[in-house]
Amino acid sequence: MSNTRQFFTRREAVSVLGCAAASLPLWPIPDAVAAPLRYKLDPKKIADGVWVLFGANEPITMKNGGAIANISILDTRDGVIVIDTGPSLRFGTALKSIVEQLTGKPIARVLITHFHPDHVFGNQAFEPKLIAAPQGVVDGLKRSGEEFATAMYQLAGDWMRGTELILPNKIIDTDHEDIGERRLRYLTLGGHTDTDLAIFDERSGILFCGDLVFLDRAPTTPHADLGIWRKSLKRLENIKSTRMVGGHGPAESGTRGITQTVDWLNTIEQTIGDACERGLTMTEAFQEPLPAWTAKIALARYEFERSVMHLYPKLEASKLPRVDQSNSP
Numbered sequence: 524m525s526n527t528r529q530f531f532t533r534r535e536a537v538s539v540l541g542c543a544a545a546s547l548p549l550w551p552i553p554d555a556v557a558a559p560l561r562y563k564l565d566p567k568k569i570a571d572g573v574w575v576l577f578g579a580n581e582p583i584t585m586k587n588g589g590a591i592a593n594i595s596i597l598d599t600r601d602g603v604i605v606i607d608t609g610p611s612l613r614f615g616t617a618l619k620s621i622v623e624q625l626t627g628k629p630i631a632r633v634l635i636t637h638f639h640p641d642h643v644f645g646n647q648a649f650e651p652k653l654i655a656a657p658q659g660v661v662d663g664l665k666r667s668g669e670e671f672a673t674a675m676y677q678l679a680g681d682w683m684r685g686t687e688l689i690l691p692n693k694i695i696d697t698d699h700e701d702i703g704e705r706r707l708r709y710l711t712l713g714g715h716t717d718t719d720l721a722i723f724d725e726r727s728g729i730l731f732c733g734d735l736v737f738l739d740r741a742p743t744t745p746h747a748d749l750g751i752w753r754k755s756l757k758r759l760e761n762i763k764s765t766r767m768v769g770g771h772g773p774a775e776s777g778t779r780g781i782t783q784t785v786d787w788l789n790t791i792e793q794t795i796g797d798a799c800e801r802g803l804t805m806t807e808a809f810q811e812p813l814p815a816w817t818a819k820i821a822l823a824r825y826e827f828e829r830s831v832m833h834l835y836p837k838l839e840a841s842k843l844p845r846v847d848q849s850n851s852p
């Protein structure tokens with residue numbers, strides 16, 4: 524942690540996590556959200572013993588409490604598997620209660636796909652020894668978890684009350700795990716962040732892709748490596764699945780989520796690269812036209828602008844050598 528700053532500035536918090544409430548004052552929390560808050564969880568059954576809580580196709584706001592990511596529940600004879608835990612202690616507690624209502628069984632395993640806060644801050648509701656993730660996810664949380672917590676309190680307000688970062692206690696270092704009648708194949712990939720876990724449930728044939736796949740909702744890129752991300756999507760495309768559950772958006776059969784995510788990554792890389800090449804400022808780059816197909820993608824302009832903020836400084840640094848490191852007179 525020695526080189527890591529402990530706190531985000533407000534601008535960084537908004538840049539990394541995104542926020543439709545960016546123009547609102549952060550403190551004090553408005554009276555409207557001071558009343559007791561309750562997530563309305565609505566599990567959708569997508570296969571025998573498999574449910575998904577679909578996240579809102581929105582940025583993190585004080586209205587949705589950060590419940591924007593898809594959370595999956597898989598029943599087995601030996602207990603229940605949960606994939607990702609949501610944005611807060613309050614969400615995790617509601618999730619645990621839904622699992623009990625649906626199955627009447629204890630939790631056997633909690634899997635964390637990557638270190639982004641909308642997927643991981645419900646951990647506190649579960650026993651740490653049951654929570655598993657690849658080492659890279661745990662390292663990322665150690666590095667940035669406190670900063671994410673600060674930013675989430677700022678963006679989601681009272682929904683976060685009492686929420687603390689709980690690290691997964693079990694490291695995933697094998698390529699599969701058997702729980703009850705289900706064999707889960709673990710694919711430790713990357714690109715959306717430095718470590719992204721995808722999970723293939725052999726019994727249902729469902730591929731849980733985490734945020735490697737976005738469908739009908741623009742992908743987020745604050746920690747992305749676009750080249751690695753595309754390679755990971757190739758790997759996922761080669762798996763014969765009955766259905767894909769991405770981190771955001773609907774669950775479908777076929778590979779539309781993969782194709783659309785690749786198209787988006789190519790589009791932003793090309794558009795932002797061109798804008799930088801032409802010497803546009805970041806504010807000018809925000810206005811660049813996007814292809815017509817993106818009109819149907821939720822948050823396309825919003826995420827494009829955020830991607831400009833994430834990717835522009837890197838592009839400028841690679842194209843414009845620092846004056847004090849240049850050989851020119």
Ligand SMILES: [Zn+2]
Nearest residue numbers: 637639715734
């Ligand atoms: Zn993410």
